[in-house]
Amino acid sequence: xxxxxxxxxxxxxxxxxxxxxxxxxxxxxxxxxxxxxERAYKPKFxxxxxxxxxEPTTSALAADMLKLAKTTARDRVYDLGAGDGAIVxxxxxxxxxxxxxxxxxxxLAKLGQCYIEADGLADKAQVVEGDIFKTDFSSATVITxxxxxxxNLRLRPTILNMPPGTRIVSHMHKFYEWNWDDEIERxxxxxxxxxxxxxxxxxxxxxEAKGGSFGLELQQTFQHVTGNLRLAGQDSxxxxxxxGAEIEIDFGGQRRLTGKVDNNKIVASVTxxxxxxxxxxxxxx
Numbered sequence: 487x488x489x490x491x492x493x494x495x496x497x498x499x500x501x502x503x504x505x506x507x508x509x510x511x512x513x514x515x516x517x518x519x520x521x522x523x524e525r526a527y528k529p530k531f532x533x534x535x536x537x538x539x540x541e542p543t544t545s546a547l548a549a550d551m552l553k554l555a556k557t558t559a560r561d562r563v564y565d566l567g568a569g570d571g572a573i574v575x576x577x578x579x580x581x582x583x584x585x586x587x588x589x590x591x592x593x594l595a596k597l598g599q600c601y602i603e604a605d606g607l608a609d610k611a612q613v614v615e616g617d618i619f620k621t622d623f624s625s626a627t628v629i630t631x632x633x634x635x636x637x638n639l640r641l642r643p644t645i646l647n648m649p650p651g652t653r654i655v656s657h658m659h660k661f662y663e664w665n666w667d668d669e670i671e672r673x674x675x676x677x678x679x680x681x682x683x684x685x686x687x688x689x690x691x692x693x694e695a696k697g698g699s700f701g702l703e704l705q706q707t708f709q710h711v712t713g714n715l716r717l718a719g720q721d722s723x724x725x726x727x728x729x730g731a732e733i734e735i736d737f738g739g740q741r742r743l744t745g746k747v748d749n750n751k752i753v754a755s756v757t758x759x760x761x762x763x764x765x766x767x768x769x770x771x
Contacts, residue, residue: 523600527593529570542569543632543657548576550670551677555628555653557581564588564626566618566633566641571598571611573630578602578611583628587613588621624648632657646708650684650747651730664708667729683709683728684747692754692767702735702767711735 531541543551551573557563559582565573568587577585589595598613614621619640623629629645629652631638638661645654646664656678660666666678683706690702702724704713711726715737726735726743733752735743745754745767752767 520601520604523597523604526600527597529594529597541632543572545572545576547657547672547675547677548573548630549580550672551630551655551657552577552581552583552628554668554670554677554679555630555655557583557628557653559583561627562586562625563628563630564623566623566629566631567637568598568613569594569632571601571613574598574611574613575602575605575607577628577630578607579605582610585611586623587611588616588618588623589613590615590617627652629654630657631655633659635659635662638662645680646682648682650682650728652682654680654682656680667709681709681730684731684733686711686728686733686747686752689770690752690767691770692752692756692765694763694765698763 552563555561557577561577561581561583563574563577563581563583563585565571565577565585565587568574568589571587571589574585574587577583587595587598589598592615595613595615602608602611602613618637626648631641631654633641633656638656638659642661642664645652658676660678661680664680667681668679670677685706686704687706688704690704691699692702693699700718701716702713703716704711704726706728709728711724711728711733713724713726713735715722715724722738724735724737726733728747731747733743733745733747733754737743737756737758739758741756741758743754743756743765745752745765750769754765754767755762756765
């Protein structure tokens with residue numbers, strides 16, 4: 487009887503020890519012990535992935551990128567090719583944004599998610615295993631990436647079809663002939679910002695309350711606009727710029743149009759030496 491009781495006691499003690507160790511490990515992870523995450527997997531700088539080699543973005547540059555995009559807690563950030571989740575974590579921790587990373591490498595995705603949980607950010611952030619060319623990121627208001635230009639070019643049509651005003655920040659690499667709207671530099675590393683422009687090509691008719699009107703025929707190359715102004719039977723060339731849905735067109739001299747594009751409508755103000763007049767522009771064809 488004593489032998490049986492002793493065996494039962496030892497078994498219970500061993501079970502208690504295992505349970506305590508499990509709880510301790512879980513507690514260590516949940517309180518920010520990243521070393522526990524790296525026990526299972528730790529990536530090496532320059533290791534080859536599906537399309538690119540892994541190179542981490544520092545937390546300082548990640549913060550600069552998100553500042554460049556004017557990220558706030560209202561934003562939904564997607565990091566394409568998230569690696570170990572560095573940008574996702576900064577977006578959630580420092581900016582309060584909801585953040586999702588998409589990473590093709592399963593081990594990197596797991597490591598990034600482990601870091602997120604270790605930092606207590608699981609309610610705001612996640613890294614998911616996925617292919618950036620197949621995974622839906624259409625709900626993003628801010629997109630970050632550190633990809634080679636060829637991959638940026640493949641992503642470009644999808645990005646340009648996102649809602650006007652969506653902000654794109656790339657670590658180092660460009661989108662070929664689509665020029666950036668802003669950039670910053672830190673220790674030789676560049677972060678560049680693009681803002682998805684509204685689509686405005688076509689013929690527009692603008693009218694104001696007192697009956698005045700003019701026509702614009704616009705062409706568009708990314709955020710740059712050129713076209714023809716028809717006013718009082720006279721034609722003249724115009725140039726303009728888009729920053730998301732915001733549009734500004736120089737009519738020449740002291741006259742300019744500023745406005746906001748809303749699908750097939752532009753709510754605009756035209757300013758000249760006499761003052762400012764409000765117009766509504768409608769896309770005719």
